[in-house]
Amino acid sequence: MSIAATVHRHWRKPPLIRHAWLRWALGAGAALYLALALGTIEVNWIRVWEGLPRAARFFAAFFPPDFTSRTSEIVDGILESLWMTVVATAIGIAMSIPVGVGAAKNIAPAPVYYLCRAMLAVSRSFQEIILAIFFVKLFGFGPFAGLVTLAFATIGFYGKLLAEDIEDMDPAQAQAVRATGASWLQWVNYGVQPQVMPRMIGLALYRFDINFRESAVVGIVGGGGIGATLNTAFDRYEFDSAAAILLVIVAIVMLMEYSSGYLRRVVQ
Amino acid sequence: MLRIRGLTKRYRTGELALRGIDLAVPDGEVMALIGPSGAGKSTVIRCINRLVEPTSGRVALNDTEITTLAGRELRHMRARMGMIFQEYALVERLTVMENVLSGRLGYVGFWRSYLRRFPQADVDEAFRLLGRVGLDQAADKRADELSGGQRQRVGICRALIQNPDLLLVDEPTASLDPKTSRQIMRLIKELCTERGLSAIINIHDVMLAQMFAERIVGLRLGEIVYDGAPNGLTAEVLTRIYGEEDWSATISKVDEDAGEPADSEGTRDTESVIPPDTRQPDRDRMAGLT
Numbered sequence: 385m386s387i388a389a390t391v392h393r394h395w396r397k398p399p400l401i402r403h404a405w406l407r408w409a410l411g412a413g414a415a416l417y418l419a420l421a422l423g424t425i426e427v428n429w430i431r432v433w434e435g436l437p438r439a440a441r442f443f444a445a446f447f448p449p450d451f452t453s454r455t456s457e458i459v460d461g462i463l464e465s466l467w468m469t470v471v472a473t474a475i476g477i478a479m480s481i482p483v484g485v486g487a488a489k490n491i492a493p494a495p496v497y498y499l500c501r502a503m504l505a506v507s508r509s510f511q512e513i514i515l516a517i518f519f520v521k522l523f524g525f526g527p528f529a530g531l532v533t534l535a536f537a538t539i540g541f542y543g544k545l546l547a548e549d550i551e552d553m554d555p556a557q558a559q560a561v562r563a564t565g566a567s568w569l570q571w572v573n574y575g576v577q578p579q580v581m582p583r584m585i586g587l588a589l590y591r592f593d594i595n596f597r598e599s600a601v602v603g604i605v606g607g608g609g610i611g612a613t614l615n616t617a618f619d620r621y622e623f624d625s626a627a628a629i630l631l632v633i634v635a636i637v638m639l640m641e642y643s644s645g646y647l648r649r650v651v652q
Numbered sequence: 653m654l655r656i657r658g659l660t661k662r663y664r665t666g667e668l669a670l671r672g673i674d675l676a677v678p679d680g681e682v683m684a685l686i687g688p689s690g691a692g693k694s695t696v697i698r699c700i701n702r703l704v705e706p707t708s709g710r711v712a713l714n715d716t717e718i719t720t721l722a723g724r725e726l727r728h729m730r731a732r733m734g735m736i737f738q739e740y741a742l743v744e745r746l747t748v749m750e751n752v753l754s755g756r757l758g759y760v761g762f763w764r765s766y767l768r769r770f771p772q773a774d775v776d777e778a779f780r781l782l783g784r785v786g787l788d789q790a791a792d793k794r795a796d797e798l799s800g801g802q803r804q805r806v807g808i809c810r811a812l813i814q815n816p817d818l819l820l821v822d823e824p825t826a827s828l829d830p831k832t833s834r835q836i837m838r839l840i841k842e843l844c845t846e847r848g849l850s851a852i853i854n855i856h857d858v859m860l861a862q863m864f865a866e867r868i869v870g871l872r873l874g875e876i877v878y879d880g881a882p883n884g885l886t887a888e889v890l891t892r893i894y895g896e897e898d899w900s901a902t903i904s905k906v907d908e909d910a911g912e913p914a915d916s917e918g919t920r921d922t923e924s925v926i927p928p929d930t931r932q933p934d935r936d937r938m939a940g941l942t
Contacts, residue, residue: 560741560807563701564814565731565758570765574754578745 442623449631450624454617458629461613462636464527465599468609472531472599473592476538483539484546491550491558491576504547507540516602530607534595541594545587546580553579585651589644596640600633653678654700654818654850659709661695661874669695671874672709677818680848682841684855684865684882688894691871693854697820700852701733702726713818731758734811736840738823740803744796748787748806751795752778755813774813781809785839801832805839812843819844819851825860833857837864858885858902 401407451458486492486500510518515536519529553576561575603611610629617626659673669692677683685693698704700711702718711718713732721729734755742751756774757765764770770778782788785805790798795806804824811819821840825833837853841864844851855861861868862882870878870885870893877892878885887899 554744556737556739556741557743559703560735560737560810561743561754561757563703563730563733563735563820564755564810565727565729566754566765567727567757567762569762570757573762573766574743574746574750574757578743581745 445621445623446627448624449627450622451628454613454622454625454628457613457616458610458625458632461603461610461629462632465596465603465609465611468527468531468534468599469592469596472534473538473588473595475531476535476595477542477588477591479535480539480541480543480546484543485550485572485576487543487547488550489547490553490555491572500543500547504540504543507536508544512537512598512602513605516605516607520606525606525608527608530599530602530609530611533602533607534598537598538591538595542584542587542591546584549580549583550576582651586644586648589647593637593640593644597633597637653714654852655710655712656696656700657710659696659699659711660707661692661699661704662707669874670699670706670709673874673876675869675876675879677850677852679817679850680844681867682844682851682853682865683867683869684853684861685869685871686855686858686861686893687871689856692874693871694822695874696871697735697822697852697854700818700820701730701735727758731814732816733818733820734814734816736804736807736811736819736821736824738826740800740807742795742803742806742810745794747792747794748782748798749778749791751806752782752809752813755810758814777813778809781812782806785809800828801836804828804832804836808836808839808843812847816849819849819853821851821853823854823856825855825857833860834863840864858890 399407401410483500483503486496487504489497492500512533516530516533519532519536523529523532557579558571558575561571566574599607599609600611600614603609603613604615606612610633614626614629617623617629654675654677656673656675659670659675660668661670662668673692673696675696685696687693695704699706699709700713700718702721706719709719713729716729718726718729743754746754750768753765753768753770753774756770760770760774779788779791782791785808787798787802787805787809790802795803798806807824819840824836824840828836837860840851840853843849853861853865862885865882868878868880868882868885869876870889872893878889885902890899890902891897
């Protein structure tokens with residue numbers, strides 16, 4: 385037997401970038417850019433040093449959190465935030481379904497696809513704060529502007545994820561329903577909807593969660609809700625009340641986190 | 653009667669899948685379509701119910717031209733052709749009953765189907781069909797809870813509840829074990845006989861095709877290269893369809909199956925599908941089906 389004569393063939397995992405010079409040039413370029421970028425940041429260490437005791441005083445003012453003196457404002461703010469969230473999530477999801485279905489390349493004709501994708505892109509390209517500033521200018525201060533902001537942002541988020549989930553579906557199941565002679569709506573109801581439903585319920589809960597947190601942010605620019613209460617507390621230098629509000633927000637977000645996780649497990 | 657004339661399909665990739673197929677399937681005939689992967693078997697079936705648009709050629713079912721239909725008329729035509737799929741293609745998150753009733757979508761309006769309020773006659777028929785294949789107890793199970801053979805039986809019920817004139821069957825046994833494959837093929841064959849249905853069955857397994865089909869059509873590179881009786885599949889014919897290979901094992905099997913053994917085995921397997929104690933009522937249901 386000539387096993388001893390076996391030649392050892394060399395093997396290494398092929399590199400991601402084939403040309404060695406390109407690999408090294410890209411690495412060196414990235415390192416150089418990072419070094420230059422770091423160099424352009426001006427840090428005034430004296431001002432950082434002077435800021436430290438101010439920060440300490442600022443955080444000390446948070447303690448102890450004061451839940452009592454502004455209780456009714458906090459409760460009103462939270463309730464307003466909650467109904468804003470519920471209504472905005474419901475309206476946003478209802479409006480995102482036709483847009484999301486239209487933005488799924490595998491089931492929508494090309495013109496509808498491009499129109500719906502454009503709508504999603506517009507909705508997604510502006511951060512909630514920018515939308516909120518815009519809608520507050522349009523509708524004036526108050527929860528209505530905040531509600532419209534959240535609903536509008538929900539369309540972009542939910543519609544895009546719905547479209548992507550539809551694009552990932554099993555075509556065979558949908559084709560089987562089409563082969564029975566089903567109409568388009570029946571086909572969506574029987575062939576598409578069951579495939580995307582569990583994930584979309586989970587995402588609806590997740591978006592509810594996001595909308596509640598965003599409701600605190602849009603309030604700061606005039607969109608009503610708990611954010612408005614928080615902003616007022618800061619403006620009045622009532623940091624202990626502000627701390628109370630922040631703790632309430634954290635508590636509610638945590639509560640929603642656990643309950644949405646539980647609900648998602650149930651619907652799977 | 654299904655008539656296909658000069659059916660040609662060129663995919664957008666430029667690939668010519670079918671090169672002028674001519675085929676006629678009389679009522680009540682069970683025909684197997686064999687051929688290597690990529691020969692165009694699935695394309696033929698999908699051009700008949702227009703899940704794939706033919707490039708040219710004509711397809712007519714009972715003298716109704718299918719290739720020119722659109723909208724509502726096309727849906728009605730699809731409702732008259734039951735399709736059974738490779739890998740079952742059940743909607744996995746719907747229940748068994750919803751999957752079977754989805755075969756009636758071509759006949760009921762949107763709101764009825766949306767609210768799952770199907771006509772009582774459809775529900776009765778669904779239970780009867782599920783009983784026929786031994787799955788009436790599983791009506792409210794989710795489709796993905798079933799085994800492969802059970803799923804394919806639900807797929808058969810979905811196709812039959814359409815009350816079709818023609819069955820289009822695409823690789824029904826591709827993911828089933830040999831015994832279940834035979835049971836499924838036998839079930840399809842029996843149901844076709846009961847109802848006088850014609851069927852086109854795409855199948856990879858030459859032996860199964862010979863056991864259960866009355867006529868075999870061999871397809872190669874989008875052209876029909878054999879059309880005849882199951883026992884006409886000689887080594888020479890198989891080479892024409894699939895290419896050079898040692899066919900002796902397949903051929904010797906032909907001789908066995910042509911004779912007595914296949915039949916006696918058939919009776920045995922049918923009994924194992926239907927539990928002995930419920931056999932009598934099932935026979936009655938069967939009679940009600942035809």
